[in-house]
Each structure stands twice: as structure tokens, then as C-alpha cells.
Amino acid sequence: MYNIYFDSGTSNTRVYLLKDEEMVDVAQKNVGSKDSSIAGSNQVLLQGLKELYDRILDNNGLNDAQIEGVYASGMVTSPFGIKEVPHLSTPITVEKLYSSMYTHYEGEFFKRDIHLIRGAKTIAEGFKVDKYNISVANNMRGEEIEVFGILSDLSDEWKRGNTAIFLPGSHTHIVYVKQGIFHDILSTFSGELFHAISTSTILSSSISSEVDQLDEEMVIQGYRNLNEYSLNRALYIAHAMKIFNASNKIERKSYLEGVINGGVVLGFENTVKRKWKEVDRVIIASSSNIAKVYEILLKELERKFEILTLVASGKESFAVKGFIEILKKGGVLCQKECL
Structure with a gap:
């Protein structure tokens, strides 16, 4: 078929x-x-x-x-x-x-x-x-299908847990899954915001999108400045780094990753405190670079979570896995128990 x-x-x-x-x-x-x-x-x-x-x-x-x-x-x-x-x-x-x-x-x-x-x-x-x-x-x-594709790859222990699934992208969505059921979403701007700031503002001359390396200390510094000084001031500090020749391209890009994605993590932290109080595990489903950023930032939170990173590409798409699960549950594809 x-x-x-x-x-x-x-x-x-x-x-x-x-x-x-x-x-x-x-x-x-x-x-x-x-x-x-x-x-x-x-x-x-x-x-x-x-x-x-x-x-x-x-x-x-x-x-x-x-x-x-x-x-x-x-x-x-x-x-x-x-x-x-x-x-x-x-x-x-x-x-x-x-x-x-x-x-x-x-x-x-x-x-x-x-x-x-x-x-x-x-x-x-x-x-x-x-x-x-x-x-x-x-x-x-679209991302809702990816969620069920991700769940299909998990152990029974993780499927039964209270998990927040990070889906980074132009919009980063965080999905709350409780015992295998999709319960809630926290939607944010992230990748699109990073692109706009790094290409269409005065920071464009300070940030190089071609840099792939990551400086962990600068990711953390960006996040901490976001917390201490607010978004506006934290962004200006990235500009000042170049003016005063206080950093290189890798450090500035890593810093900006900490500022922008740090905002997502702060939103997650507040949501956990207000609504998702049972969440004790986090899954990051993304490319290796941005997943590393979130791994670094989540460890900065006062509340600690068990973290699992999943990387899919090409034929191993989470969306395809989720689609297959949908067809199975609908009886379009026969499952083991119907044999």
C-alpha cells in the first residue's frame, strides 16, 4: 500500500x-x-x-x-x-x-x-x-504531528512522564505532553527574531550568520545580561562589544543566541511556575547547534530538568514518524495487534 x-x-x-x-x-x-x-x-x-x-x-x-x-x-x-x-x-x-x-x-x-x-x-x-x-x-x-513522531521514539517511561518538548525554529514552540497526551503550547518568536536583529539592525555588522561555532560562556553571558538588564540593554551590549573590540564574531553570535533564546527559556520557566507545575523532563528536538544552546540555557534555571536531545534529518523526519502513527491509530496501517 x-x-x-x-x-x-x-x-x-x-x-x-x-x-x-x-x-x-x-x-x-x-x-x-x-x-x-x-x-x-x-x-x-x-x-x-x-x-x-x-x-x-x-x-x-x-x-x-x-x-x-x-x-x-x-x-x-x-x-x-x-x-x-x-x-x-x-x-x-x-x-x-x-x-x-x-x-x-x-x-x-x-x-x-x-x-x-x-x-x-x-x-x-x-x-x-x-x-x-x-x-x-x-x-x-504542522508541529503537532512532529510531537507524536517524537513520542513514538521514546521509552515507555518517557511516554508516561510530564514532558516539555522544545521545537526550535523561526517560531519556537514548547509543547506540554502529559502521559502521552498533547495538553498545551507555549509559542514564541526566536529564529525569526534572531534573523531580523542580526541582518536588519545596527547589529548586522557585529553578528555573522556564517559562524557555526558556539562559545558556551558567551551564551550564558547573554542570558544573564537579559535577566539583569532587560532585552533592550542586553542587545545594546552586543553592539558595544564590537565598538570596544571586546569580543570576536563567535563570541558575539553566541552572546546573541543567549539573549534571544534566553527569552524563550524565561517564558518556559514562568509557564512552568504558573501552569506546568508537574513538568520534570525536557526534550529538545532540533539541529545540533540550536539544541546545544537550549541545553546550556536550561541548565541555568533554578529548577532542574532531565534533558533529552533528539536530532532528526532527511528520511528520519519526526513529521513522517508522526504521520505513520496517525495512520496506525486510524487503522489505515495495520498494527501488530491487528495481525
Whole structure:
């Protein structure tokens, strides 16, 4: 049995070909909801998805009739995606993700059903959001599948625990998982903020994005200055480091990582104190560099957590693993107990 899964974001889309539970092939294209937003129509997105679909089928000697189902998650359920589909309210299980899928018939390019997997939100259906209560609202599109992919890799002990999962990126989301159930989200700006500050402010001449090395002491210094002096002053100190020739490029970039990502960790610490009081474990699911930053920062907190870092890339995508779990729970893929 062959299935197709699209993991589509703001700027990029990956398509995965699966045979039963095995990931057979993957292809990628620089197309996403941003292109639809710019064009004022989702035609460019649909055309790009269909090109990916045709390419991966051709590469594997398959035709459309041999594909059992086409599934998609991420920004494809946003207003500039394939079809806008409301977020699913927490708490969320794998079974709930499967049963709440929205089936959309795409009649222009695919001429077949596409099963859209909903994103997640932290407010109940019917909750009226206003400018005074907006702080309780968090949401994501796509990362919810990664969460269940991450959980599928864990030992039973970790699955039964009270865990915060860090998902660093342009937006860093932190997900609270309690005994395998997705309960809450803390959404923040991080990677996008780092990029904007390091490329579009006076700090651009002080920070080099090409530097990969990390200075642990400077990450900590950035975090401590954030705590002591506030964001505005901590950022200016990065500028002063260059003016007074008090640091090199590696040190300044590491410092800025501590300031920006330190803000995420402070938000996490406050949330644990207020709401997630049972959290005692942290999973960081990211590339090795940014994961190291969070490992350093989390150890600076007064409250200590057991930390597990998971790195996935290419065919070992957390999203694919989560998608497979969804199909299993929905009975599309047979599990051991149904044999």
C-alpha cells in the first residue's frame, strides 16, 4: 500500500512516499503558503504540490491509481493553503488527529481527495478571543504531528512522564505532553527574531550568520545580561562589544543566541511556575547547534530538568514518524495487534 504525505510550511514543502510503514522517497520544493499570500491565490501552491507529486511518482515508477491516499499537514490548512481548516483544540491524542482530518476534493490539479491534518490551538471551540485574553491563545500548524513522531521514539517511561518538548525554529514552540497526551503550547518568536536583529539592525555588522561555532560562556553571558538588564540593554551590549573590540564574531553570535533564546527559556520557566507545575523532563528536538544552546540555557534555571536531545534529518523526519502513527491509530496501517 502506497501513501503520499505533504509536509508544507510557509516557504518550503516536502513530499514523502510511503509503502506501508516504510519511507521510500522524499522530494522538496521551495513553495509554500507565502507564495499563495503574495499571489493572492493558492494556485501557485497547488501547482507546486502537484509538480512534487508527479515527480516522486515518476521517480519510483508509480502512477496515481497506485496511491491509496494523499495526506497533507502544516500551512496547507491556513487561509493561504489548500483549504482553510480550523485548528483542533487541546488536549489532543493521535486518535483525535486522525478522526478530525478534513477531506478536501481538489478538482483542478490532483482531481482526487486530499486528507488535511488539522493544526492545534490552546483555546476551546467557541472561546472568544479579545485583546485582553489573547495571551492564553497559542497555536501551531504542522508541529503537532512532529510531537507524536517524537513520542513514538521514546521509552515507555518517557511516554508516561510530564514532558516539555522544545521545537526550535523561526517560531519556537514548547509543547506540554502529559502521559502521552498533547495538553498545551507555549509559542514564541526566536529564529525569526534572531534573523531580523542580526541582518536588519545596527547589529548586522557585529553578528555573522556564517559562524557555526558556539562559545558556551558567551551564551550564558547573554542570558544573564537579559535577566539583569532587560532585552533592550542586553542587545545594546552586543553592539558595544564590537565598538570596544571586546569580543570576536563567535563570541558575539553566541552572546546573541543567549539573549534571544534566553527569552524563550524565561517564558518556559514562568509557564512552568504558573501552569506546568508537574513538568520534570525536557526534550529538545532540533539541529545540533540550536539544541546545544537550549541545553546550556536550561541548565541555568533554578529548577532542574532531565534533558533529552533528539536530532532528526532527511528520511528520519519526526513529521513522517508522526504521520505513520496517525495512520496506525486510524487503522489505515495495520498494527501488530491487528495481525
